[in-house]
Amino acid sequence: MPSYTFDAYGFDTITTTGPDPFDSNNTGNSDSVANGSTIRIDPSAVASDLVMIDNDSTFEDGDGQQELADPLTLNGTQFSPGTSVETEYAYVIRPVGSTDPGDNITIYVLEFDGDVVGIASDKRLIPGQEYKIVSIASNDPTIAYADMAVCFLRGTLIAVPDGERAVEDIQVGDLVTTVDDGPQEVVWCGRQKVSGQGNLAPIRIARGALGNNRDLFVSPQHRILVAADWLAGGQEHLVPAKALVGLPGIGISPRYVVHYHHIMCAAHHLVRANGAIAETMLPGPEALRVLGPVAQEEIAAVAGPPESMPPARPCLRVGQWRRMLRHAERVSRIAPVMAHPVP
Structure with a gap:
């Protein structure tokens, strides 16, 4: 099966304010939208390479064919190849202070073997930047791997x-x-x-x-x-x-x-x-x-x-x-x- 690589951040690198947007293993938190919760990647955080295999070209919820291809450590826990990976729900965020929809970024909450552990995104997240949660994008998200924040030139x-x-x-x-x-x-x-x-x-x-x-x-x-x-x-x-x-x-x-x-x-x-x-x-x-x-x-x-x-x-x-x-x-x-x- 083909493999795909993109950036991932564990929750231990993320600071939130307001109602916790990641408190559920199943659905987005509407209170975090209503109350303007924010998230911030720690300034010193470095994205992890999430390498996974899949039998199709989309990353989604409920797909049992999505598995880690390489070992990955998030939140101090090492996950082995073969770990099931899904995107459980998604939010639209944008930098605090911006009102421009062109600044919107969709973050996808990652679920490993039934527990949410971190996020990926469709655009690069900047460590140290504070982002406001604008809306719940989906509680059943699907995204083409090609549209994830992949590593062309990342690492050059x-x-x-x-x-x-x-x-x-x-x-x-x-x-x-x-x-x-x-x-x-x-x-x-x-x-x-x-x-x-x-x-x-x-x-x-x-x-x-x-x-x-x-x-x-x-x-x-x-x-x-x-x-x-x-x-x-x-x-x-x-x-x-x-x-x-x-x-x-x-x-x-x-x-x-x-x-x-x-x-x-x-x-x-x-x-x-x-x-x-x-x-x-x-x-x-x-x-x-x-x-x-x-x-x-x-x-x-x-x-x-x-x-x-x-x-x-x-x-x-x-x-x-x-x-x-x-x-x-x-x-x-x-x-x-x-x-x-x-x-």
Whole structure:
């Protein structure tokens, strides 16, 4: 049977106010809605990887085929593979102070072998953020695994001054370690949830393919630093990941839904991502077009007009790269495509 992985938090990492929304093994607590109960993930909490197997593509209540695939410890109790897992009921929550339905998150109460033990969600929960319970979403919920807060790019490690940090944990004001200019401040962060099919399917760069020390997944247009002696002048260039498909270890990795994370500095920089060298966001017209008006306004406020940020290296379009690659093959000058060596 297929396996699925998503984030889970045990109740021992959650603080509540008002009537306890998790006091039942069967149904949501309407009093917690009426009285505006809140929940907060402890600031130091780290989500657990809940890995389960199922004979279909939906997570639901009353499905006896849903089982843990790997051991998991929640609330100090270790649950073994084969433990029955269901989603017993669900709430809609949003950050305290927000009235925007666009901020809504659905949390799914997890039941292991008949007892509720924690929550999962359809969007990432931020530790330390307080959320108000808005409504009971369902007492018999069903959700596609593809719509859970899964781990595309979660765990992708970006070099920072004190080591490495997962990209989803990087916030505005944090420092990232750049290849050319050392520590630089992040001035904007963004996240998109999109279909992982067709021209949006992520590109997988297998461990070692471009100097990376673990598999790296990026969006098709995300530029990666490459170098080869047959490139113009032997220079380093930035090339869209999709242009590299077909090289050893690089291919398309479609899935139902993906979460793309963006980090931008005041200038265009190169950073290590899982050991490979990739760009920070360059706010050109194409990148801005797909982000939407709100993000465009935020970026304009911190970065100015797109033409004011030159690229960190010469950028090749997909067609340019492929023509150069074909020419190199014809004249037998093809050489490995390299990135900076891993230190």
